[in-house]
Amino acid sequence: MGRIRHFVREASITLTLALGVFLGVQAWLTRATPPQWAPQGTLTWLLPDGTVQHGTWADLRAQMGTPAGQVLALHVWAPWCGFCRAEESAVTALASRHPVxxxxxxxxxxxxxxxxxxxxxLPWVTVLDPDGGLAAAHGWHSVPVFAVLDAGDRLRHVTVGYTTGWGMRWRLHWVREHDRWTP
Structure with a gap:
């Protein structure tokens, strides 16, 4: 019984330290993230059929059928990013059921x-940020980034680095449920 107790104690300490390091790194990577998603001016985006569109953030939301006030997910990526490629199937699956x-x-x-x-x-609605200015304006200098925009377009649960499909769904669900009960 002493060996099992020792193993459980050591495993608990190791997991606690790993979680602390992970949360510390996330806090550091998202330290410059503003509370609000606020793309300024005219955006350019691609629709899943490859059509190029231009307009404001509100125009994009309207075109997608996700009016202001509806929770949606935001995934920041780049073609040269290996972790982004690893997340592609999870983002696509999420987008088939939720606005992304x-x-x-x-x-x-x-x-x-x-x-x-x-x-x-990839059948994604994709905003173009060719020089990285939009991502940098929101404090993101690394990819991938996954965030949930709440009903007020506030950035919630911002994660830099690989996010599992389960983690994406949990974050989206949490914001939806929390917003339902928050005045």
Whole structure:
């Protein structure tokens, strides 16, 4: 019985330390993230059929049928990012059931991003951020980033680095449930 107790104690300490390191790294990576998602001016985005559109954030939300006040997920990625490729199937699965907007940062022009999305079979609504300015304005200098925008377009549960499909769904569900009970 002493061996089992020792093992449980050591495992608990190790898991607690690992969780502390993870949370500390996340806090450091998201330290410059503002509380509000606030893209300014005219955005350019690709629809799943490859069509290029221009407009404001409100225009994009309206085109997607996700009016202001509806919770949605935001996934920031780049074609050159290996972790982003590893998340593609989870983001696609999430987007089949929930509103998701992706942001292709430091990824080139519309033609380059469209070619990548088609090659990988990704049916995403993708905002173009060719120079990384939009991501940087929100404090993100690394990819991938996963965030949930609540009913007021506030950034919630921002995670930098790989996020599992389960983690994406949990974050989205948590914000939806929390917003339902928050005045």
């Amino acid at each position: 907007i992706t942001l292709a940062t430091r990824s080139g022009d519309a033609a380059s991003v469209r070619a990548y999305l088609r090659q990988r079979g």
